[in-house]
Amino acid sequence: MLLNVSIWVVIDIIAIAILLYIIGNQLYLWYQGRRVATLLENKDFRQGMHVGQIIDLRDKDNFDAGHVMGARNVPYTQFKIMKESIRKDMPVYLYDQGKSLSTRIAVKLHKDGYKDIFILKNGFEHWDGKIKKRK
Template structure:
């Protein structure tokens, strides 16, 4: 028994150990993304562009991108609450109105939706394909 385990340890090269570490890290990242996806589906509604446009007139539209991206162009009526400053600015988001979130894609919006839900927000919506795929009206600042 002892001889077999020694042979097994000798057979594992440094590259084998690195491969195992990389696989574990990749599985962790994949698991984290799946968990985030599940949590997002549980706490928020994902909307296509048309659905987002239809309901945004009675909602708070929150752009989670940084200020430079927001200034380059944003959805009409949106206000900028950058992801990095969200903890500070969260108090300005009302709980009695629907919250429409978007970013470049949807990962930041999903993370913020989970945080908002934990803080008692219930009417949360996310632009499914993010600002990158938005085909509605955009306001650009000069």
């Protein structure tokens, strides 16, 4: 009986440690993202995107179903391969469905020397601007 209780205590400790790691990782990512990129509301994103590169980090199927007018698709899963197509001398406007992928990519771009990085604050899910759909 004592052995069974000890096993459950160990399992509880491991579960708590994993949960704390996940929360800590998300907080670190949040902090890093705010340090390297500017979060923009829809209105501000719309105003600035005309002078920069709009990058949609969602997968191709979601992109084809609808994307911000003028955006190009650089799926998160293929980012390492396609990163070279993003110019360093122009502002970069990132979005995904929410903002977690954009934050991760913003950190990577900043490490590679990109300066003007902007993230759509509430992601494509809440975009109220023009949308283009592929047939």
